[in-house]
Amino acid sequence: MSQILGGRTPFDDIYDQPDPRGYFGSLGRFDYRTPHHAQAVFRRLVAARAQSGPVTVVDLCCSYGINAALLNHDLTLADLYARYTLPQIAELDTVELIESDKEFYAARRRDDAVPVVGVDIAAPAIDYALAVGLLDAGFVENLETGAASPALLRAAGPAGLITVTGGASFLTARTFQQLLGAAVEPVWVAAFVLRTGSYRPIADALAEYGLVTEVDPARTVLQRRFTDLDEQRYAIAAVTEAGADPAGKETEGYYHAAVHLSLPPGVTGHPSAR
Template identity: 80%
Template sequence: MSQSRGNRTPFDEIYDQPDPRAYFRSLGRYGYRTPHHAQPVFRRLLAERARSGRVTVLDLCCSYGINAALLNHDLTFDDLHAHYTSPDVAELGTAELIERDKDFYAARRCADAVPVVGLDIAAPAIDYAVAAGLLDAGFTENLETASASPAFLRAVAPANLITVTGGVSFLSARTFHQLLHAAADPVWVAAFVLRTGTYRPIADALAEHGLVTEVDADRTFVQRRFTDPDEQHYAIAAVEATGADPAGKEAGGSYHAALHLSRPPQHLTTPYGRIIAPGA
């Protein structure tokens, strides 16, 4: 998902393309890294959830299925960037790229891959992710403005891990209430949240469903470099407005995000710090 928020540079056009090549070219110019940071964290969360049985993931604002690619395949974010910006794929049509990607991902699929359902309002991105085999199901419903369809509710009922790496600023309690009401099992929610906004309304909504939200505000992850000084000025002011200090983070030239992890109280036996940084 992409649309303008305050003085943030919008990248709307890269989500309306029929495949991820523009996504990686455009965001790569600014060192976009959130899925790279999320990959080991989400894999550790999968391992924790798997102790209680089968895991199904719902990835919100999933775009082209990047998180699904990194969860279920022996690939890094750098591998994906190299693949989609390679001269070998530059001249391919989208249909040709999809056929190539089916083989690309099938050859690298992990033996312990899990089902992933994706939600994003960008239809071309969802279509690609489903066609390439990254998502088991994909939906373009906007739960901020409408009620979830029966088909979507059936698909996400088994989901017990919800992930978000780039869309919290587009979401509110409305979306999460619908998701948690639909869940058949206790759900964990892992969200990388930019420091320019607040997660409090969503955390409060999750608390209504019995989830405890933890965050280490001091341990942050670089999202991407700013596109220009105006964007940096906006980010610094927005961070300061939340009561946080931009020194060494946004003042250094990049957006930073923090991981918010929400779990039922009975599932807090593995400390947050062990999930975000093993050995801590």
Template identity: 75%
Template sequence: MAQTPVGRTPFDGIYLRPDPRAYFGGLGRFGYQTPHHAQSVFRRLVAARSGTVLDLCCSYGVNAALLNHHLTLDDLYARYTAPWATELEVADLVEQDKEFYASRRRDDAVPVVGVDISAPAIEYAVAVGLLDAGFTENLETGPASPALVKAAGAVSLITVTGGVSFLSARTFHQLLSAATEPPWVAAFVLRTGSYRHIADALAEHGLVTEADAEHTVVQRRFTDLDEQRYAVAAVTATGADPTGRETEGCFHATLHLSRPPRDLTIPYNSLTNT
């Protein structure tokens, strides 16, 4: 996938651990919260569009945890940064997490397939039961495996909360070409870049993309002033105004929802209010 944009702080190392403790510890210091905003949205989308969910750039299955369990993002931060958790061996944490998630499973839980380039993250999410299937594949550089193509065939909703900056039309073309029926695509997109190239690709598969540029959600705080300067300049370059958002110290994201024309009878705002 693409490199982290110059000027933005990379967090690559937190995705290479065998469990999510470094993920929550590292991002928690900067108040990362996109999955929190996505939780209620994704539940409404699943209620309107039943079926299997495919979470792109799924990392340790955080979106699956929030979608299918009686949990909040704050619950996960508290769990994985607690002193007792830091002392556990990985195998012991995995065993405890199996029970933790199983005991909090919602009655309306849906199958979730995860795709990410981090093998440790995928392996953990599958091992503890957050993902029904996981694929360590980079669709930006190669074709989807036959197994992923088969899994994507049953998908009704594709979600992305933290990876659009690293994706191009290539990934979405492969997934939508494999789908039996056109899935909905819900993506939280940082205002530092454009979603146009992906929206155009989705349109080739018959999907109409809607977004409310005036309604944004906080992603996380900037790590330093250099990162803030980068974000303010990048947002300005897209033609948007960073005043009151990025100028106040945080990345902001906009939700883009893509659907077949026949499904547009359900108002965007009724599905996406966060």
């Protein structure tokens, strides 16, 4: 973990494995917890959005379907960390784990579960999430470098909510514009964004689709611990450059993320992380 790309330690290899054991093992060492914070926020947004009809969620940078697992099942992130680090789970091959996970998730499926469409550039992660039933549709596509496929646009058309927890730093307006341009219903967007960068260009693009972005910069959530002092120095410098104060947040050893909610004017400030 000593090699840092753009100041941040890369974890790219954990998404190229056939199942999520490496994901939970690696990120668990650094107390990665954004999906935990997102779970309640996304559930509230889905419930509010469902008042006007069925809701499909599009989860960007979905990896192994973690957000879908927490949204649609009676589980916590701690439950998932515990499961995927069990000695008996470590002994299974991927085929055996997939069969076990199908039963595991099916037994915990919520009555209010909603369809989730996942988008990620990591094919193994998408394949796993589809195989165990976490995603209703999954697409291995990079909307930053290419046009969305017709199949993705069809699947995303009914979306009522777009979510992102772990990948906002790697996205631009291009990704959101393609999805919102294909929407047949008003779409809400919920993004957990690290304080090391600016969400403003994306928020400005979402405004072109009638969405107002709200964020309380004073209210942040812990993302994960820094891997080393070099990464912490990078984060402190980046947060300062972005015009925020790292004191009491990044100076304490963790990345912090702010929750950005982009909603139509009539529902601005409705369900939030507050």
